[in-house]
Each structure stands twice: as structure tokens, then as C-alpha cells.
Amino acid sequence: MLTLGCPDTVGIVARISGFLQDVGGWITEAAYHSDPDSGWFFTRQAVRADSVAVSLDELRARFAAEVADSLGEGTQWALTDSAAPKRVVLLVSKESHCLGDLLARAYRKELPAEIVGVVSNHRDLEDLTARFGVPFRHVPFEPGADKAPSFAMLREVVDGFAPDVVVLARFMQILPDELCRHWGERVINIHHSFLPSFIGARPYHQAYKRGVKLIGATCHYVTADLDAGPIIEQDVTRIDHGDSVADMVRQGRDIETLVLARGLRWHLEDRVLVYGSRTVVFN
Amino acid sequence: MLTLGCPDTVGIVARISGFLQDVGGWITEAAYHSDPDSGWFFTRQAVRADSVAVSLDELRARFAAEVADSLGEGTQWALTDSAAPKRVVLLVSKESHCLGDLLARAYRKELPAEIVGVVSNHRDLEDLTARFGVPFRHVPFEPGADKAPSFAMLREVVDGFAPDVVVLARFMQILPDELCRHWGERVINIHHSFLPSFIGARPYHQAYKRGVKLIGATCHYVTADLDAGPIIEQDVTRIDHGDSVADMVRQGRDIETLVLARGLRWHLEDRVLVYGSRTVVFN
Amino acid sequence: MLTLGCPDTVGIVARISGFLQDVGGWITEAAYHSDPDSGWFFTRQAVRADSVAVSLDELRARFAAEVADSLGEGTQWALTDSAAPKRVVLLVSKESHCLGDLLARAYRKELPAEIVGVVSNHRDLEDLTARFGVPFRHVPFEPGADKAPSFAMLREVVDGFAPDVVVLARFMQILPDELCRHWGERVINIHHSFLPSFIGARPYHQAYKRGVKLIGATCHYVTADLDAGPIIEQDVTRIDHGDSVADMVRQGRDIETLVLARGLRWHLEDRVLVYGSRTVVFN
Amino acid sequence: MLTLGCPDTVGIVARISGFLQDVGGWITEAAYHSDPDSGWFFTRQAVRADSVAVSLDELRARFAAEVADSLGEGTQWALTDSAAPKRVVLLVSKESHCLGDLLARAYRKELPAEIVGVVSNHRDLEDLTARFGVPFRHVPFEPGADKAPSFAMLREVVDGFAPDVVVLARFMQILPDELCRHWGERVINIHHSFLPSFIGARPYHQAYKRGVKLIGATCHYVTADLDAGPIIEQDVTRIDHGDSVADMVRQGRDIETLVLARGLRWHLEDRVLVYGSRTVVFN
Known part of the structure; x- marks a missing residue:
């Protein structure tokens, strides 16, 4: 899998596809995006592994030398083996719907990933996690x-699982800046509103009070700025005047679950490229 | 058509339906809503006109005496003849999509209303309005x-049409408080975002910058507090990273058009009851 | 909870609400529907149990005597205690998504029901069922x-659980007429297409071949006529030319799961009234 | 604008992008699709006209010689000037919603096309067409x-407008095979159901009878096989038990209008490639 973002100019596609042709790569999926505002170019190319004659390390070295090094300043790229499942750690609190859904998806082998651990500031979800044979760690927040100290312990426990991705699956603690920086672009959150509406606490109460006719959920990368990270996926569902806050919470669970599952899958499949506060999602 | 909002208590439905039975009223559509938070009760009942033996005036007098006067404090109700089309005035600026759509709906007699006039701070839409034979008035805002003075003239021109409803169909001037109060709950606006996201100017630019994955539109009653009036209807459409601001503006037009048309129809059919910052929509 | 369907005439609402007022019933939710085509009237009324002075048996006796017996021919009604959870049996084959979702919802006590047993023609889902502590029975279909003989055993095993509702949660055997009649209106199926499109086997393959742009799922009551029973709920999701049958199967799982969960909840809450091949859903 | 479909093999992208680089072409939008089932490859590439040094004719000649002629058997391609607006003829009967919407879109210059004529088997829509200054021709079907004879006259009248696209905008006559073949892949229809459900006459009546919970519309290319042509776009809207056939017709109008407008725009922008009974839509 090749993903790349670089300054846009004439001939990039020709150079990349020429390179892939040289190494015998059979492209099974290719997506491109030129962003006129930023003048940036993005691509994601899935290549059949058995069609490439050389090793992944050699492929990387040659791609750097023959293509990437001469692209413009700021170019970012990755060549990865998509057959290797990513390691996922879930951070949860008391709500079980996202956790249960992701455990069930992993159980039926729907995600290209392994859930290697669940970490929580409460013990409520220990039993559910144990039913799926996944290690559970409790990090108390008194x-x-x-x-x-709790965040220090959280960092140590999570890092102990050596995750590729950390998912805040309704984890009700705000990560400190230091932890955001430490984990970098590997942290995904599900927020239970259609951002940027209803940032912060109790979004369904806010939505009820404002009288909106649709409620939503947002899956985004976590940055130091609360609920302002690059959005991966959003969706909404219709409500009406008959829906109480409790009804909204219940219906919202289904949207949160779906939006997180979609956003996480796209991330795991290297479909999401970040630039500034926006994302390119090749799905 | 009976619409009513009052403090909730035991037996309201029995009293109303008993009254309607007494006057021979055949209920063709009935909707009820009890709001547990506010402790308020709402209903809308459509009665076949030919099933009622008495005149509308007598019906009102009897309903007041036999039912409404003994309901709790703050009770609001209306008994109207839904056969009488409402008079609608449209306020527009330069964008033609909402205007064109409403003129076309009126042309095919889809709305229980007559568009009696179009008023604008520009002359751009005079030609389109004239094609449908609707009076057009220009009120310059230099x-x-x-x-x-412009708002004073606007008030006079609009009032000259004796409207039941004033629709801001992409009218790009913010009504002063005084005018909001003067027209009361008779003013409907379409805002080109999913409120409360992107209040104010250039919402599609704001949406682009934030990188949202859905854009929307909101039809609401106008109050002195900008874009904060009770919401009648909202909807969204999916966008992706390939959509520029211009693409969002184009796709947004279709959502704005539909959301306004639905919200306006529900208002015209007396399906919308306001309480505080929320609406009950019996649709 | 009162549900009722009867021939429409003047004064039904008044009589029912008058009766409920007499017994002190505080109506917390009320919905009505008059169907002009069939001339039938439907209502569902939720009454606060603690507001009614008499026992459920006495309430039924009085409602029959004072209201229902004098309504028209064909009147059907039920007065039930919605505090009593319904007993649900799930029939499954090899696909785990609907099963896993319903087990998770029951686990977090979201459904007003108890899943009392899971019955399957395969052993694949025995492990998942066991993780949630629900009895699993295998009925082989060689x-x-x-x-x-297999269907006879199925009937016996299912009846042994004394279910209020039998859910075909991706059960890949067609029930014989006799079993449909035996279980009556207590059997709910999820079909993996937007009916009446793609009836029968392999609907996603059919959808792929036809080149549709949306795929869907349908939750319906089971009748002897395959995939033709009254529809409770449907929904769709967008696909495009890039989606293979496998992609459609994966995305379809999420829609099937949601549509079944919604349809089942509405059934469990007595929100669904059947007449002919159609349903009234008070949600 | 380059569109191309050919047998898939290694290196096509490299050859096309190499060619475009040679002629200096700046690609502003590029989309690719490999269909594993049919083994076919599709691409659409928008190139900035001012970046290409040679004339369109020369570009075509060189592309044929240097690229297309050596691609596999069955290869189809087109190089067009997207600045040239396409000529559209609308065929209508009595329903005005699609006609009015497309006239309004053309009026606000939203479509890359000119509506050069409206042809109908009735006179009902002559007045609306005239309001937008578009020629109207009446072809009676007694x-x-x-x-x-009517179809012969229809053919002559339509061909007289020299259309690039013929749109059946709720035209209620079934085109004979001969006319389908004559106009080839230039005819687009809007069908008022979610195909393949409810083929043929009175789809909303069929939908009502079946008790579906969503109604839809389908924009497709016309082939000799009724309602079976390749689908360009579909969408649905939610209905419930309270909606009569008349309500469905009214709500269906909005979906038909939108689906046709989207499908037509994609066709006009050369975003739709047909293969067999399916379409690739690069949107």
C-alpha cells in the first residue's frame, strides 16, 4: 500500500505509475486528489503484493531514490504491507456500545486489526471485555x-500494548496535551455530536435544548484542541419533538457505533490522509 | 383545524374529543404530544369541515367556553379554516434557487398558499419573478x-401585501429587532448550515475550513437573536474531500431548497407549534 | 399499554379517552391513525401504571364491556403490562452480526425483553452465544x-422456550407454512435487501448484477408467502461502482443489524399494528 | 476531458499519464476504476485546456496512435472539450416538477448544457416552457x-433540435425499440420508484399496497427493455403509515427531481461510463 502527499505539479501520476510499472506492480485500487486551495496532491495505491518482485525494504529504498526524494518539500509517504494486522488499544469508561461493537467486529474478523487491549478508568466493562478474551487494564482516576499520575499510568499501560492505534471509544477523560503529542496522529476519538455543534460535555442535552431535528456523531483524530481535530467521518439520524434526551442517547448510540466503526476501518486500511485540519478519505 | 398548547393534566384529550363529538366533528387527523420536561401538552386535530354543523365563529366561541377557558394558564389555541390559502411574501436577494422552487410549487398548486409578492434589496430576481406573474418590489439597501430607512420601507412594502407569512428565501440582510417583533412569529428563514454549526456569514466557507463530512440547511422562525430561533426543519447531504466551496454551495442549494419547502409547508398547514426555543412538528 | 384497531367512526377517541379518564389513567404517549382507504382506525396509548386504580384484569373486563364490545366488527385490542419483559428466541445460521448485536443490546439492557434462547441449524454461533450466557440449541438440517423432522424438532425446541417473539436473525431456512401458521404473528425476519427488490436467495449478488446505487434491508413479519409479509422497517445505504459483492455484504451487515434492532424494539414496545399486508408503526 | 474503458492490464495508468505529461497536460481531476469481475479498466481525466499545446484534433490523433490503438480489444474512449455546452431536449407529459426544476437550473446556469427544446404529447406544459423562453413542440398521441406515426413525428421533431442528450422528464410513453436504438445511449429516463422495485405503471400505488417504508426514484439510461437500463443514480425518502398515495406522489416529486438533476449533471460532465447493465459514475 502506497500513500503519499506532496506539492502538486505536472507529471506526478506519470512518475509514480511509471515506477510501479517498472517493479511489475499490479495496481488493484488507485485514488488521487488534487487540492486546488492548498496546491497539494494526494494518492493512495493498492498494489498486489505477489506482483512485485522486490522486498518491501528494497521497494521503499528504490521509491525514495527514484520518486519521492525529488518531489517537493514537505512530501510525506508510506509504503506498507497491508497484510500485517494493526494493533489496536481501546480506551473506554462505562458505556459499552462502541466497545461491544468493535469486539464483535474483531470476533467475526471484519477489521484488518487485532484488539490487543482495553484500558478504562472504571471496572464496568471488564466483564464484557473478558467475554471476548481481550486483556483489560484498570487505571483509576479518583x-x-x-x-x-493517572495519565502517566495510562500512558505506560497503553504503551505496554505497543499499539498502532489508540481509540477513545467513549473514554470520558480529556487527554492532556503531552499525551496527545506523545501518541501523535495515532489517536482516534468518537464524539457524540455532529461537530462543530455541541462541543464538550453532554452534547445530547445541548441538542435537546437547542431543538435540533437531527443528531449526529463525529469520528476524528485527537489533537490538543478539544473536539477540533481533523474529522474522519460523521453521520446523523433524524429525531423529533417526541424524543427525550434519553431517546436521543439511545438512538445516538447506534450512530456513534457506526461512525466509529467506519472511521476506524478507513484508518486501519490507510485510507485517511491528514493535512492541516482536514482529511482526505479515499473510500 | 384545531391547534392547542396547554399545561398537561389528566383528561384533556377526553374533553377535546368529547367537545368535537358533540358538534359532530369527524377527526381526519389527530396528533398529540406531552412534553414531560416542560409539563406542557400539545395537539393538532384536523376535522372535516362538512361534518361540523355550526359556523367557525360559533365553534370558536363554544370551544372557548366549554374547553379552553378552563384549561391552565398560558393555554394557546386556534381554530382555523384550512381551506383558506395563506398569503406569503418572499424576501430575496440574488440567489434564485429557493425563489424559483417556491414559485414552481405555487405554479403547480402544491402549497396551500398564494405567493402574493416578492421583495428584494436587488433587482436580479425581478425577471424570474415576473415570469410567474408575481408582483416584485425593489427596496434598495445602499x-x-x-x-x-430601507428597513422602514421594507416594512411598509411587505405590510402592503398583508402577508400571513414572510419568508426569508436567502435574503441577505439581518432584520432589526424592531421588525422581528413587529412581524412576530410570522417570519421564516432558511439558513445555509446545519445550525447551530456555522452561525452567521459564509457558512460553506466555514464548513470547508473545518473539514466536515456533511453539510446542511436549517429552516427556522426568526427571532431577534441571529440564527437562534426555533428550528422547524433541518437536513444534510454528504460531501467529501473532493468538494470545493463552490461544489458545497451548489449541493447546498438543493438542501436549502428542500428544507425550506418542507418547513414552509408544515407551517402553512398549521403543523408547527412553538414553545420556548423548540418546536413541535406534527407531520 | 392499550393497542386497538377497529372500523373508523365518529367519537372513538372520545370514548377511549373518556374511559381512561374514568379509571384515572394518565396518558403518557398517545398515537392515532385513521386509514381512509380501509376505513380503519388504530390507536396506541401508554398509560402510567400507577395512575390506574384497578388491576389489569379488571381494566380489561371494564374496557371490553364499556368500550370495545360496542365498536365495529373485526375490532382487535390488547391491554398489556409493558413492565413485563417479553421472551425472545433467536434463530440463526452462520452469520454472527445480528446475533452479536442483539446479545450486546440485551447485555446493556436496552431492549424490553429477555433473550431466552438461540437455536441454529449450525454450531458456528454456539461459542458467541455461550459468551453471553444464553442457552444454545442445535437443530441439524442435513x-x-x-x-x-428437522422442522418438527425446531418447533419443539423453540416452543420449549415459551417465546413471545421468534426472530429469524439471518436464519437461512425457509419456514414451512405449517410452522408459520403455528407461530402466527410472532415471527420477525430480517431480509438482506430492500424488498420487494431481490426476493429470495443471494440478494447482494442480484443487486450487484442490476447495478443499483443503494442497498438495503427489510424487517418484516413472516407469512407463508416468502419475503411478502408485512414490513415493519427498512433502510438503505449508498454504494458505488467500486463496491464488490463482498463490500456490499460487509456494508449490508450494518444496515441489517440496525433495521432488525429497530423493528424488533418497536414490536417489543407494542408499536406495530398489522392490517392486511401493511403495518401501522407508532414510533 | 478524457474518458476511457479497456481491458485491464499492468501499466495503463502509466501510459496514459505519460502521454498526458508529454503534451504538457495538467490533470485537475483523475479517477480510475478496475473492475475485478469483468477485468475491465475505466478512467476519467480532466485536463486544463490551456495547459495542452496541441489542438483537440491533433490530441485525438496522437492519443489514438500512441496509446489507445495498442490497448486491448473493445477499448472505447473519448476526448472532448468540456467547455462546449451539450444540447438537451426534454420529453414531458403533464407533470411539471422535473421540467420546472431543470428549466430553473438552466436559468441560473448551473448545468453545463443548453435546453434547446421541450417536446410533449400534451399541451399542459407549454405555458411553463414558454415562460423560460424555450421552444415547445406538441406531438399528439391520440x-x-x-x-x-406519433413516434415517427417525435423522432423528427427531436432530431430537428440536434440533441446531445434526450431526457424523459416524466414522459409517459414507452419508446419503441427502434427509437431506443436510433438515439442509442443518449436517452435518460427518470422512473418514479427505487428500481428494480415497482417496474411499470403506477409505482406509488404499488408501493402503497406493499407497505414499504421508503419510496425512491431512479435515473437510468433507456434501453429497449423497460425500466432495465443501466442505473445512473437512485435515492429514497422515508414515508410512514400516515402517508396516502397522494402524499407519496407529492414527496416522490422531490426525490424524482433531485435524482434526475444529479444523474443528468453527471452525464453532462462525462462522469458516467456504461458497461453491460452497470455504470461507473466518477463523481
Whole structure:
């Protein structure tokens, strides 16, 4: 799998496809995007592994030398083996719907990933996690206490699982800046509103009060700026005046679950490229 | 058509339906809503006109005496003849999509209303309006000039059409408080975002910058507080990273058009009851 | 909970609401529907249990005597205690998504029901069922063999659970007429297409071949006529030319899961009234 | 604009992009699709006209010689000037919604096309067409009479407008095979159901009878096989038990209008490639 973002200019596609042809690569899926505003070019190309004669390391070295090094400043690219499942750690609190859904998807082998651990500030979801044979770790956050030691322990526990991706699956603690930077672009959150509406706490209560006619959910990368990270996926569902906050919470669970599952799958399949506060999603 | 909102208590439905039975009313459509939070009760009942033996005036007098006067404080109700088409005035600027759509709907007699006039701060849409034989009035808003005389003229021109409803169909001037109060709950606006996201100017530019994956539109009653009035209807459409602001503007037009048409129809059919910042929509 | 369907005439609402007022019933949710084509009237009324002075048996006796017996021929009604959870049996084959979703919903106590047993013609889902502590029974259907003994055993096993509802959660055997009649209106199926499109086997293959741009799922009551029973709920999701049959199967799973969960919940909450080949869904 | 479909093999993208680089072409939009089932490859590439040094004729000659002629058997391609607006003829009967919408879109210059004529078997829409200054031709179809002369006249009248595209915008006559063949892949129809459900006459009546919970519309190319041509676009809207056939007809109009407008725009922008009974839509 090749993903690449670079300054746009004439002939990039020709050079990349020429290179892939040289190494015998059979392209099974190719997507391109030129962004006129930023003047940036993005591509994702899935190549049949058995069609390429050389090793992944050699492929990377040659791609760097023959293509990437002469593309413009700021070029970012990756050549990965999509057969290798990514390691996912889930951070949860008390709500089970996203956790249960992702465990079930992993159980039926729908995700190109392994859920290697579940970490929580509560013990409520330990039982559900155990039913699927996934390790569960409890990191207590005592009410009123200094959170720094808890976050330090969280970092250590999560890093112990060596994750490729950390998913905040309704984890109700705000990550400190330091942890956001440490985990970089590997953290995905599901927020239970259609961002940028209803940032912060109790979005369904906010939505009820405002009288909106649709509620939604947003899957996004986590940055230090709360609920402002690049959006991967969003969706909504219709409500009406008869729906109480409790009804909205219940219907919202289904949207949160689906939006997180879609966003996570696209991330795991290297379909999401970030630039600035926006994402390119090749799906 | 009976619409009513009152403090909730036991037996309201029995009293109303008992009254309607007494006057021989055949209910063709009935909807009820009890709001547990506010403790308020709402209903809308469509009665076959030919099934009622008495005149509308007598019906009103009897309903007041026999039912409404003994309901709780704050009770609001209306008994109207839905056969009488409502008078609609459209306020527009330069964008033709909502105007063209409503003129076409009126042309094919889809709306229980007559569009009696179109008023604009520009002359761009005079030609389109004339093609449908609807009176057009131009109220100039000179750039940089004091807007008060323009709004005074706008008020006079609009009031001259004796409208039941004033629709801001992409009218790009913010009504002053005084005019909002004067027209009361008779003003409907279409805002080109999924409120409360992207309040104010250039919402598609804001949406592009934030990188949202759905764009929307909101039909709401106008209050003195910009884009904060009670919402009648909202909808969204999916976009992706390939959509420029211009693409969003084009796709947004279709959503704006539909959302306004639906919201306006529900208002015209007395399906919308307002309480506080929320609406009950019996559709 | 009162549900009722009867020939439409003047004054039904008044009589029912008058009766409920007499027994002190506080109506928390009320929905009505008059069907002009069939001339039939439908209602569902949720009454606060603690507001009614008499027992459920007495309430039924009085409702029959004072209201229902004098309504027209064919009147059907039920007065039930919605606090009593319904007993659900799931019939499954090899696909785990609907099963896993319903087990997870039951686990988080989202459904007003208890899943009392899972019955399958395969053993594949025994492990998943066991993880949630629900009894699993295997009823073999040998390829090529006479199915009558298997269906007889299925009937016995299912009836042994004394279910209020039998759900075909991707059960890949067609129930014989006799079994449909035996279980009556208590059997709900999820079909993996937007009916009446793509009736029968391999609907996603049919959809791919036809080149449709949306795929869907349908939750319906089972009748002797395959895939023709009254529809409770349907939904669709967008696909495009890039989606293979396998992609459609994967995306279809999410729609099937949601549509079945919604349809089942509405059934469990007595929101679905059947007449002929159609349903009234008070949601 | 380059569109191309050919047997898939290694290196096609490299050859096309190499060619475009040679002539200096700046690609502003590029989409590719490999269909594993048919083993066919499709691409659409938008090139900035001012970036190409040679004339369109020379470009075609060189592309044939240097690329297309050596691609596999059955290869189809087109190089067109997307600045040239296409000529559209609309065929209508009595329903005005699609006609009015397309006239309004053309009026606000939203479509890359000119509506050069409207032809109808009735006179009902002559007035609306005239309001937009578009030529209207009436071709009578007398009830009970032989339709062959009418279709011969229709062919002559339509061909007189020299259309690039013929749109059946709720034209209620079934084109004879001969006319389908004559106009080839230039005819687009809007059918008022979610095909393949409810083929043929009165689809909303069929939908009502079946009790579906969503209604839809389908934009497709016309072939001799009724309602079986390749689908360009479809969409649906939710209905419920309260919606009569008349309500479905009204709500269906909005879906038909939108689906036709989207499908037609994609066709006009050369985004639709047909293969067999399916379409690739690069949107």
C-alpha cells in the first residue's frame, strides 16, 4: 500500500505509475486528489503484493531514490504491507456500545486489526471485555485527585500494548496535551455530536435544548484542541419533538457505533490522509 | 383545524374529543404530544369541515367556553379554516434557487398558499419573478448607508401585501429587532448550515475550513437573536474531500431548497407549534 | 399499554379517552391513525401504571364491556403490562452480526425483553452465544435429507422456550407454512435487501448484477408467502461502482443489524399494528 | 476531458499519464476504476485546456496512435472539450416538477448544457416552457390510435433540435425499440420508484399496497427493455403509515427531481461510463 502527499505539479501520476510499472506492480485500487486551495496532491495505491518482485525494504529504498526524494518539500509517504494486522488499544469508561461493537467486529474478523487491549478508568466493562478474551487494564482516576499520575499510568499501560492505534471509544477523560503529542496522529476519538455543534460535555442535552431535528456523531483524530481535530467521518439520524434526551442517547448510540466503526476501518486500511485540519478519505 | 398548547393534566384529550363529538366533528387527523420536561401538552386535530354543523365563529366561541377557558394558564389555541390559502411574501436577494422552487410549487398548486409578492434589496430576481406573474418590489439597501430607512420601507412594502407569512428565501440582510417583533412569529428563514454549526456569514466557507463530512440547511422562525430561533426543519447531504466551496454551495442549494419547502409547508398547514426555543412538528 | 384497531367512526377517541379518564389513567404517549382507504382506525396509548386504580384484569373486563364490545366488527385490542419483559428466541445460521448485536443490546439492557434462547441449524454461533450466557440449541438440517423432522424438532425446541417473539436473525431456512401458521404473528425476519427488490436467495449478488446505487434491508413479519409479509422497517445505504459483492455484504451487515434492532424494539414496545399486508408503526 | 474503458492490464495508468505529461497536460481531476469481475479498466481525466499545446484534433490523433490503438480489444474512449455546452431536449407529459426544476437550473446556469427544446404529447406544459423562453413542440398521441406515426413525428421533431442528450422528464410513453436504438445511449429516463422495485405503471400505488417504508426514484439510461437500463443514480425518502398515495406522489416529486438533476449533471460532465447493465459514475 502506497500513500503519499506532496506539492502538486505536472507529471506526478506519470512518475509514480511509471515506477510501479517498472517493479511489475499490479495496481488493484488507485485514488488521487488534487487540492486546488492548498496546491497539494494526494494518492493512495493498492498494489498486489505477489506482483512485485522486490522486498518491501528494497521497494521503499528504490521509491525514495527514484520518486519521492525529488518531489517537493514537505512530501510525506508510506509504503506498507497491508497484510500485517494493526494493533489496536481501546480506551473506554462505562458505556459499552462502541466497545461491544468493535469486539464483535474483531470476533467475526471484519477489521484488518487485532484488539490487543482495553484500558478504562472504571471496572464496568471488564466483564464484557473478558467475554471476548481481550486483556483489560484498570487505571483509576479518583474524583478530585490530581490526574497527572493517572495519565502517566495510562500512558505506560497503553504503551505496554505497543499499539498502532489508540481509540477513545467513549473514554470520558480529556487527554492532556503531552499525551496527545506523545501518541501523535495515532489517536482516534468518537464524539457524540455532529461537530462543530455541541462541543464538550453532554452534547445530547445541548441538542435537546437547542431543538435540533437531527443528531449526529463525529469520528476524528485527537489533537490538543478539544473536539477540533481533523474529522474522519460523521453521520446523523433524524429525531423529533417526541424524543427525550434519553431517546436521543439511545438512538445516538447506534450512530456513534457506526461512525466509529467506519472511521476506524478507513484508518486501519490507510485510507485517511491528514493535512492541516482536514482529511482526505479515499473510500 | 384545531391547534392547542396547554399545561398537561389528566383528561384533556377526553374533553377535546368529547367537545368535537358533540358538534359532530369527524377527526381526519389527530396528533398529540406531552412534553414531560416542560409539563406542557400539545395537539393538532384536523376535522372535516362538512361534518361540523355550526359556523367557525360559533365553534370558536363554544370551544372557548366549554374547553379552553378552563384549561391552565398560558393555554394557546386556534381554530382555523384550512381551506383558506395563506398569503406569503418572499424576501430575496440574488440567489434564485429557493425563489424559483417556491414559485414552481405555487405554479403547480402544491402549497396551500398564494405567493402574493416578492421583495428584494436587488433587482436580479425581478425577471424570474415576473415570469410567474408575481408582483416584485425593489427596496434598495445602499452600501454604507444607514439601513433604517430601507428597513422602514421594507416594512411598509411587505405590510402592503398583508402577508400571513414572510419568508426569508436567502435574503441577505439581518432584520432589526424592531421588525422581528413587529412581524412576530410570522417570519421564516432558511439558513445555509446545519445550525447551530456555522452561525452567521459564509457558512460553506466555514464548513470547508473545518473539514466536515456533511453539510446542511436549517429552516427556522426568526427571532431577534441571529440564527437562534426555533428550528422547524433541518437536513444534510454528504460531501467529501473532493468538494470545493463552490461544489458545497451548489449541493447546498438543493438542501436549502428542500428544507425550506418542507418547513414552509408544515407551517402553512398549521403543523408547527412553538414553545420556548423548540418546536413541535406534527407531520 | 392499550393497542386497538377497529372500523373508523365518529367519537372513538372520545370514548377511549373518556374511559381512561374514568379509571384515572394518565396518558403518557398517545398515537392515532385513521386509514381512509380501509376505513380503519388504530390507536396506541401508554398509560402510567400507577395512575390506574384497578388491576389489569379488571381494566380489561371494564374496557371490553364499556368500550370495545360496542365498536365495529373485526375490532382487535390488547391491554398489556409493558413492565413485563417479553421472551425472545433467536434463530440463526452462520452469520454472527445480528446475533452479536442483539446479545450486546440485551447485555446493556436496552431492549424490553429477555433473550431466552438461540437455536441454529449450525454450531458456528454456539461459542458467541455461550459468551453471553444464553442457552444454545442445535437443530441439524442435513443437506439433501427430508427437512420435515428437522422442522418438527425446531418447533419443539423453540416452543420449549415459551417465546413471545421468534426472530429469524439471518436464519437461512425457509419456514414451512405449517410452522408459520403455528407461530402466527410472532415471527420477525430480517431480509438482506430492500424488498420487494431481490426476493429470495443471494440478494447482494442480484443487486450487484442490476447495478443499483443503494442497498438495503427489510424487517418484516413472516407469512407463508416468502419475503411478502408485512414490513415493519427498512433502510438503505449508498454504494458505488467500486463496491464488490463482498463490500456490499460487509456494508449490508450494518444496515441489517440496525433495521432488525429497530423493528424488533418497536414490536417489543407494542408499536406495530398489522392490517392486511401493511403495518401501522407508532414510533 | 478524457474518458476511457479497456481491458485491464499492468501499466495503463502509466501510459496514459505519460502521454498526458508529454503534451504538457495538467490533470485537475483523475479517477480510475478496475473492475475485478469483468477485468475491465475505466478512467476519467480532466485536463486544463490551456495547459495542452496541441489542438483537440491533433490530441485525438496522437492519443489514438500512441496509446489507445495498442490497448486491448473493445477499448472505447473519448476526448472532448468540456467547455462546449451539450444540447438537451426534454420529453414531458403533464407533470411539471422535473421540467420546472431543470428549466430553473438552466436559468441560473448551473448545468453545463443548453435546453434547446421541450417536446410533449400534451399541451399542459407549454405555458411553463414558454415562460423560460424555450421552444415547445406538441406531438399528439391520440388515445386508441396507432402510435407509430406519433413516434415517427417525435423522432423528427427531436432530431430537428440536434440533441446531445434526450431526457424523459416524466414522459409517459414507452419508446419503441427502434427509437431506443436510433438515439442509442443518449436517452435518460427518470422512473418514479427505487428500481428494480415497482417496474411499470403506477409505482406509488404499488408501493402503497406493499407497505414499504421508503419510496425512491431512479435515473437510468433507456434501453429497449423497460425500466432495465443501466442505473445512473437512485435515492429514497422515508414515508410512514400516515402517508396516502397522494402524499407519496407529492414527496416522490422531490426525490424524482433531485435524482434526475444529479444523474443528468453527471452525464453532462462525462462522469458516467456504461458497461453491460452497470455504470461507473466518477463523481
